[in-house]
Amino acid sequence: MASSTVTSSSTSPRPPRPNLVFRRLRGQRSPGEFAAAVRRAARDIGEQVSCDARYIGRVEAGEIRCPNYAYERVFLHMFPGRTLTDLGFAPRSTVRGRGARTTEGALPTRTTSPMSAPHETHGAHEPYDTYDTHDPHENDDQNNEESDVQRRAFMSGGTATVAAVSLGPLGLAFSGGGVAAAAAPSVRRAGEAEAGALEEAVRKIRLLDDRHGADGLYRRAAAPLRSAYALLDAGATRRATAERLHTGAGELAISVGWLAHDSGRFEDARSHYAEALATARVAGDPALEAHAFCNTSFLARDAGRPREAVRAAQAAQYAARPLGSARLMSLLSLREAGGWAGLADRTGCEQALARAQALYGRGPCDADPEWMSFYGDAELAGLEAQCWSTLGDWPRAAHQARRAARLQDPHFTRNIALYTAELADDLARAGHPDEAAAAGLRVLDLLDEVQSSRVQTMLAGTARVLLPHRRASGVSDFLERHGAMPRSA
Template sequence: MTSSKVTSSQPMPTRPPRPNLVFRELRGQRSPAEFAAAVRRAAREIGERVSCDARYVGRVEAGEIRCPNYAYERVFLHMFPGRALTDLGFAPRASVRGRRAQVPGEAHGGHEPYETQDPQNTHDPFGHHEIHALHETYEESDVLRRAFMTGGGATMAAASMGQMGLAFDAAAADRPARRPGTSDVCAVEEAVRRIRLLDDRHGADGLYRRASTPLRAAYALLDAGATRQATADRLHSGAGELAISVGWLAHDSGRFDDARSHYAEALATARMTGDDGLEAHAFCNTAFLARDAGRPREAVRAAQAAQRVGRPLGSARLMSLLALREAGGWAGLADRTGCEQALVRAQTLYERGRSDADPEWMSFYGEAELEGLEAQCWSTLGDWTRAARHARRAAQLQDPHFTRNIALYTAELADDLARGGRPDEAAAAGMRVLDLLDQVQSSRIQTMLAGTARVLLPHRRASGVSGFLERHSSLPRTA
């Protein structure tokens, strides 16, 4: 029997999802990751912005997403002209509108749950379409709707994270006796995606402190304990991934001790639950942190540990990235042979292509990142010419969506050019980074630029160098 009082925070009765076989047939021979990339390309063709990845494609095909939001609808209809949503295997929108269980006699409101009151509102700084891209189904937790319906650019990103944290806190405080369910798991998983999206576009500074709030709430949900084992497993995995995401924000903003603590927390969670994928991810980030913190031998060992636990997962791309983490450690130890061997292994594994086994968190890892990480290795080894070549290629290859990475690779290029005796080119690259700093807030990038400026000081008479130095000196200093 259902209660006579139904609130918006109560989920609808669950029913087994019906797989979307039509959508699976439309994907054809492409892997979920390859199809997701095609969806993102199609979105850009019509001016939409969606954060489609292999997991989203899997959820559609499994029937978990019965009807896409409006942004995805426009993209899918662009990809398959002449078809309606129902021709793509989706349910009619009217049949899934809202997620409230209806009280007899109660009518739906006038707006979709994730529709803004004014669809043409040009004052929304985060962008109407981007809001929809963060809500992949009408059947998600109300926590997400409250948390993510506001936001903004580089300045508003931090405020958006703050609202997300408050929503999580409120959810945990209001329901201390209730066991966590699927909606709570979805909220944790969406928080991970949200952090990654904001970091890709704006960098870590300003996000870290606010991101720790949903992390505390996620671990409070773990303490409450889920009734179903499947829910508990997803919650542990989601909380671990959230710890890694928050750890990365600490890492990128120069808070290495905090990052180390978050990565260790994720590693402990992975080992308690036997989650090899989470453990490999935690070791991967630990290796990266150790390299940046000046502990190259620890970086090598952590990367090797990640490869041991990650090998059975069957993802060549994961093993490629882990080989690059190892290469970075060998470079820090000035072991050129060890570094080169790891780089060759990384390239060989990368060329095997994507697969269904690739983890969702690896969506950032493409050819641009491969080039960028190799540039860092050669830079550490002092081969400035080779480092600059790879850094330039990384910046050219990077998807415009990843604003932070474009700034990072260009900053790497500027530094390599400066140290390689090409001050005019270095200044030009540095200027391009400065142009991006109104969108990107990353202590890592600012530290790299400061190093480049010091190297260029003796060359201030070279073309463009004085202009770069003057503009750089006027930057507000981060705390």
């Protein structure tokens, strides 16, 4: 492929070299047909791209010397066993930074918010730089769909030093000599200290979420996530370390995705989960893949896409089956049950619930993933309550929600608030306004230390149901306190 030499003159651009390899791979399919195949492959791995015939034409014309990371994962999925260079692209190392400066030493001026990212390339500091010769006057609407995923990855850090500096907003700095070692100018690849810090970041975020909920954590968790992908970009000193980094980055993306999910930012959560799934596929990590699909299913259910919830849960079970964890398979069956409930398929829901309970009854084992520490008797009851609630069986839902709140470990403050909010709503809809109000007041007491838009949304629904019952015992007190509660931004 072309030399890595890049002239600093903006008046002497290098002419693109056609990508004949990619053209041969397209075969007899038209650019539009091939673009459709790319989009299907993206959906297969949970990626979000809006490839069209024009994009394929630009690749074949050599205008896109190296695709962005989203497209890279899709192409490598379509042509397993091949590298980017096997597909006719230039190595990323030879094109990184192209377009980063409009004049020598000067960064380009952004004409849009980094949140909108309407163009494919904004310079080397973009997370998924395409390194192409894109005309800035073109309207690349196809990339709007990808921008959420793109801005999460932050692959531009380049060295472990960047990650070492920015793994700090949640108190996630390296311990002991790790800080100095990671910050040393000579460090170019990640080692055990960096992998350990990443794993600790995941644990810390999960611990804080268990106690306080997601709303106050989501923004703060963005920097560790950027750092995680900077570590991946830096590379690792050993293969075992690289595997830990991939798993850690994927788990962190899921954790941050959950913070977005629980705080009502569904599109952000979808992007984070897609990033985790792509990381799992690239790394060949079935445990991470199962986790990503598990959360994707839960999000789809909450977002009103029950059929997607069923499919994602089934995909998670397929990925998890070789892992040997009955508890994991139980949780994934519950995710599937939630999807069937959303489809009003009581039979499918009951079958999945029965399977979940049978698998749970086999007990814990060494193969159970660390992230499943939340999954116990209380969560089993809580998720079953949500299924019955979705099916409109309020008495049965209230029974399970009450069990969940009673069984929950006090450490999981957010879950206690969640289960009790579920109980309040089920009781209100079952025709027990006084009991519903009492449960709602208990939730309001917990909201001093728990920040969860999900819980607040549930309480708002309960308040609407209770409005006609204002004269019932305790209802007016609940409605007044709920009405005075500050709303999250």
